[in-house]
Every structure is written in C-alpha cells, then in structure tokens.
Amino acid sequence: MAxxxxxxxxxxxxxxxxxxxxxxxSFLAMNRGTxxxxxxxxxxxxxxxxxxxxxxxxxxxxxxxxxxEPLLDAFTAFAERKGVSVVGVQLQEYDAxxxxxxxxTVNQIGASYTVDLDTFSLRGSRFMQLRNKISRSFRAGLQxxxxxxxxxxxxxxxxxxxxxxxxxxHELEFLIGQIGGAAQEHRRLFLGRIEGRPIGYISYSxxxxxxxxxxxxxSRRLPDGPPGVMEAIxxxxxxxxxxxNVPWLHFGFTPFTGLEERHELPGHSPGxxxxxxxxxxxxxxxxxxxxxxAYKEKWAPDIVRPQYAAFQGRASVGxxxxxxxxxxxx
Amino acid sequence: xxDSGPQPxxxxxxxxxxxVAEAFFGVIGAPDDIAVLTAADDALARLDAALxxxxxx
Numbered sequence: 301m302a303x304x305x306x307x308x309x310x311x312x313x314x315x316x317x318x319x320x321x322x323x324x325x326s327f328l329a330m331n332r333g334t335x336x337x338x339x340x341x342x343x344x345x346x347x348x349x350x351x352x353x354x355x356x357x358x359x360x361x362x363x364x365x366x367x368x369e370p371l372l373d374a375f376t377a378f379a380e381r382k383g384v385s386v387v388g389v390q391l392q393e394y395d396a397x398x399x400x401x402x403x404x405t406v407n408q409i410g411a412s413y414t415v416d417l418d419t420f421s422l423r424g425s426r427f428m429q430l431r432n433k434i435s436r437s438f439r440a441g442l443q444x445x446x447x448x449x450x451x452x453x454x455x456x457x458x459x460x461x462x463x464x465x466x467x468x469x470h471e472l473e474f475l476i477g478q479i480g481g482a483a484q485e486h487r488r489l490f491l492g493r494i495e496g497r498p499i500g501y502i503s504y505s506x507x508x509x510x511x512x513x514x515x516x517x518x519s520r521r522l523p524d525g526p527p528g529v530m531e532a533i534x535x536x537x538x539x540x541x542x543x544x545n546v547p548w549l550h551f552g553f554t555p556f557t558g559l560e561e562r563h564e565l566p567g568h569s570p571g572x573x574x575x576x577x578x579x580x581x582x583x584x585x586x587x588x589x590x591x592x593x594a595y596k597e598k599w600a601p602d603i604v605r606p607q608y609a610a611f612q613g614r615a616s617v618g619x620x621x622x623x624x625x626x627x628x629x630x
Numbered sequence: 631x632x633d634s635g636p637q638p639x640x641x642x643x644x645x646x647x648x649x650v651a652e653a654f655f656g657v658i659g660a661p662d663d664i665a666v667l668t669a670a671d672d673a674l675a676r677l678d679a680a681l682x683x684x685x686x687x
Contacts, residue, residue: 569678570678570682571646571677571681575654614674614678615671616671617650617671617674618668620654621658
C-alpha cells in the first residue's frame, strides 16, 4: 500500500483509463494536496483528504473492475488502522451501487450538469436574457482570450484577490479546480479583460470517458465588473470548443440540487435525505447552491446526474460536515 | 359558531429533522468534538427510526 500526495502519471492514467463511473469531475483527483492511495499489484488509485476523524474520498476508486473492490477494501482497512472512517463524496451512480452493495449507507447529495455541444445553441426565447446579458458585457468592452496562466499570473492574482476578498478568509480546496502546477498543461483558461484590465476567468478541466469534453471548473471575476462577464467568457469558450468538435461541456457538481426520491438507493437514510432538502432551502451559508444552480441552468443542461455520498455503516452528519471541512469551507 | 375541524397532527419527525439540522451546524462549529459528532449522528439515527416507524413504510 502506498500513500502519496501530489500528482503524477499514475493518477492521470487512472482517470483517463478507468472511466466506467463517468465522473465528469475526475480531474480534481490531480489537485495539489490531495492524497492518492494505491496498492502494489492493484491497478487504480483512490483520491482522498483527511479531515478530523474521516478520510474523505473523492469519487469511487479510479480502477478497472477487477481491482475496484479490492482497492476499496484496502482503503477501508487503511482507514481502520488509522482509527478513522471513510466518507465518499461525488460518487457516481456506478460507484453508489457498488458501495451500497458493500454495506455503505449511500445517499444522494446533489447533482452534476452537462450540456451537449452538438446540439447547443443560444437561439430562441429561452436564452433571450442570457444573450442580452452577454451582449451587455461585450458592449462594455469585454474581450475574451484563451490564455496561458504562466503568462498572466498578475492578472489572475488581481482577480483572485478581489474575489476572495468578497468571500471571506476561506479559499475552497479539494473539490474545487486549481490553476497552475504540473497539471496545468492539461487545462484551458479563458480570460476576460475590459480596456486591458483583467475582469474574470474560467478554467476548464479535461473530461474523459463516454462523454469527453471540458468541465467549466474554477471561475472568478471582479465583483464590480459589469453583468454577464462569466456568461460571455463561457460562450466564447463554447464557440471555440464547438469549432474543435468537442462534444460535451460539463458544469460539474452542485450540492443539495437535483434531489429526487427516485435517485435514492436501497438502504439510504431518509433522515439524511431530509437534511439535504433542508440545506437546499437553508444552506446558503454552507454552500451557495441556489446561485450556482441558477448559473448552470442558464445553459439548459441536457443531462443531470445524481451525485452521492457514502458512509461506512450508518449515515453520518459529522462525516458529511467533514466533506466541507476537507474543502476548507470552514 | 364555527367548526374548524380537527387540528392537523403535528409531525413528530419535524422536530427531529430540526434537531438534525441544528446538529449539522453544531458540527461545523466544533468539527473535532467527539461528543458533538456522536450527538449529531445519534440525532440522525433517531430521525431515521421515526421515519421508519411511520405507517405504510
């Protein structure tokens, strides 16, 4: 058994190759600071972070079928030796079923959103407000370019400082995209400026598997910028992707959204389901799910897929809270 | 004279649900306090038990 932090070819190989779960956020396994669990002789990796009495696992094992369960077993044994519990987050439907069969309590915690770029268009009354908003930002002088972060560090820093200043002290990690580092060569960045002043950016991470494409990942803007900046940056990126025949644009996971009884698996905790609904109604202080969903729904996603958490034994409020702690949310 | 009819029965799970929500925010306030973590999970277990005991389930 090997535990390491940092990225490397094995992690990239695993998320590119073992895509049965179709986790559109899989590139987050490459984040700096995320632990990688492997076992000699078993193909595949598990990405995780320690938070208090929990190992928060991102997704299921990125592993072939023959090593998926042995790797998970080894990971839970590893947790047991440490006296901690495993809590899985952003498990896909495939993972959720596997974990439920192995005795985990699995509950839906939100959903992920995907746009089919083959059919995407901003035409029609549905997108009128969005078109108007985008037009306003371009009329305000917005120019968008695909950029190399290494060449616009100062611009990114200016945006980050302004953005984080409005968000308080906590910069989210783990389940949030990053910029820079060795993984950057695989990402794409679109930067918006008005009269040369950096105003906002969106980073896109690669998505592998049956719906390959890009994921609208880390995005930040100056709080005092004109409305429509992010929308205009995204539509510029979409135009570029469409020209490249990229089939899918993923918007990733938003907690507390898309909750439906039909997505719950046998053995789920109905009480935990109620907590998720409560946090959808009242959880803005924990995570701005409503505003994030509103942005994603502007693009009329074609596919909405449930995302799950898995708990060893019974569902755990503490374990769920530690997912957010692992993300540095508090 | 008015007949307002029988008052709707209070949902016993509602107070347990509130307790779970409060326990969640309690963990955020004290994420490493074992007593807080245990109490939160126990609150959820009580809510699950109450929901399981409902007629028709």
